[in-house]
Amino acid sequence: LMLKKIVGADLEITEEEAREYLKENKERFDIPEEVKARHILVDTKKKALKVIARLEKGEDFAKLAKEVSQDPGSKDEGGDLGFFTRGKMAKEFEDAVFSLKDGERSDPVETTHGYHIIERLEYKKGRAVTFEEVADEVKEAMRDEKMPLLAQELISRLKEEAVIDYRD
Helix, strand or coil: HHHHHHCCCCCCHHHHHHHHHHHHCHHCEEECCEEEEEEECCHHHHHHHHHHHHHHCCCCCHHHHHHHHCCCCCCCCCCCCEEECCCCHHHHHHHHHHHHHCCCCCCCCCEEEEEEEEEEEEECCCCCHHHHHHHHHHHHHHHHHHHHHHHHHHHHHHHHHHCCCCCC
């Protein structure tokens, strides 16, 4: 924080520089699509099909997840995984959940973890942000990138200007 205060005091970023930086790094600031889902994980396809049969008979998804799911991370939450973006889950899982519609349930989806029965709860479309929405974040990101170089320049300059008296 001290270094940021010392070095950053002279660091000015113009709106034009910030707009250019955003243009070059748009993917860092745009809001990606997200999906909210829940799942039940079992170790065999046979068990997955039994779970689907129980769900089709009207059993509650959350209660069933607590009872039979083998995912320790979501079991106690009724299989709820919350919102997540692409690239966060196994590819097979991700392909399935993003292809479903809200409220739809998948057939068994095999991943390295086992077989998942996935229910998509909600979808949020991604979107590009405007400069006005993220101007402060963009400028902060630029400062964070420039800070190490400016700090090194300051340290080098201070070393050159320093008078060091060595005594034995």
